[in-house]
Amino acid sequence: MLSRNGMAAAIEQVLTLPIRGAPRTIEPAGGDKGEAAFVQSVMMTPDESGGMATPISELIGQITTGLVFRRSFFEKVWGQRESDGKIIYRKVAYRPPATCQARYNDRTGEQNGFRQQVWLFGGNLMLNNKQKVPGYVDIPKVRSYIYTHGKHREPLTGISEMEVSRQCYETMAKLQFLWFSFLEGMAMQRLVVYGNDQPEATARADDIAQLRGSGIVGLVHPVEGQKTFEALPSAADAGAQFAACMTYLENWMTSSVLAGFLQLSGAAAKGTRAGGGASAGSYGMSEDQSSYYLASREAVATEIADSISHDLIRPLVVLNFGTDAAFPRWNFGPLQESETGALFTMFGTMAAAPALNVPLTFIDLLTERMAVILDLDEGQIHDALVSTASQRAEKLAGNPPPGMPPEAAAGLGQLQGIAQAGTAIAQQAASGGPGPIAPRRPAAPSPSAVKAAMAPVPPAPKPPMAGGMGQ
16 A cells, blocks of 8 residues: 555655654653663664664654554564673664564463564474474563554554555545546447448447557448447546545545645645535645644654653663663654744844843753754753853953943853854754854763772673563
């Protein structure tokens, strides 16, 4: 369906693209002792820098396939990092959902990993010492991750957001066959041939049926007032009924996922709405429909973030920091781009205003929020703001405007420095270039850190194995 129907392919992109392109952050929990930084180094860092081999953008895209196929299956491949001995994910390997079956505890119904169908060379169904079902490989719970979409409706099997689209696609395939058959009949005329008797009419029909391009056939001139043949009339406007039905099914597909705005441009071009009626301002409700749709995508993004936090981040933290650790959470940034434009306008107003009645801390928070939306490094943004504000404050304090005390000039300079730095950072990030980011200086190690570094390093725990997991 996704490879043969343009509307279905567009719906799949509309469902997944906002989540795949949203900013991604790992938020530390209260009392964080390095857990968030460790998870960041594993999941958000390239393989060559000590992270996992699966790029995080690829992993998020594969998780969003659960929106279409109900569930997405992954196998956690554990390993030990040589630099610090920490247990990490070597990769979170995607497993095609068509080959996987979720497993549940036969007594409690609790999820217990999954099994994957393997390729059988020559039809060999022999079991090895790790297989329990012929033709399948068992992936235990400790090495499995399953994202089930729509647990609020179907906790075990999940739901597909394209189930209605699939039904409409099958109906449209049947309708297309009938429509094309009708067009073929309209292109090839149907004739009725006459004769003085049936054998003569049949003979004339056989002669006319043999005609091809530029063909010639000889017929006896009919008696005056009689016809040798005539074309059967057809309903010329019957094709509009097929078009109206196709439009109705396409609207049904888009409405099922709150993406009715996909049909606005087509309806405006045709001058029709679903069912063939007259158009009445196709773009009138575009903004409201888009906002409603984005709200549904944000709910799905929250569901995916909770799944990643519980099933990927939590086991990783437990194995390295214990059960009493502060568990960080995965978070997707806002899906609406309008916030970025609002921040640009706000910072431009701040830079031009002679004075503001808001605290500088509030401006710092807005700048850091902009850094999250634009997927920038928050630490470097903070250093840039502090550096630029300090330089502006020192400049105005040394050369204050006429009639302004040096202390007030320094405060005004600090405010303008923060605002101008934020505006420059936003503009540079939007254009794809580097912003005025000051290099971060490494902090001096604390006495406790030096003492911890001198202490003997305990042996690192072994990666979890698949043994000991029951069916």
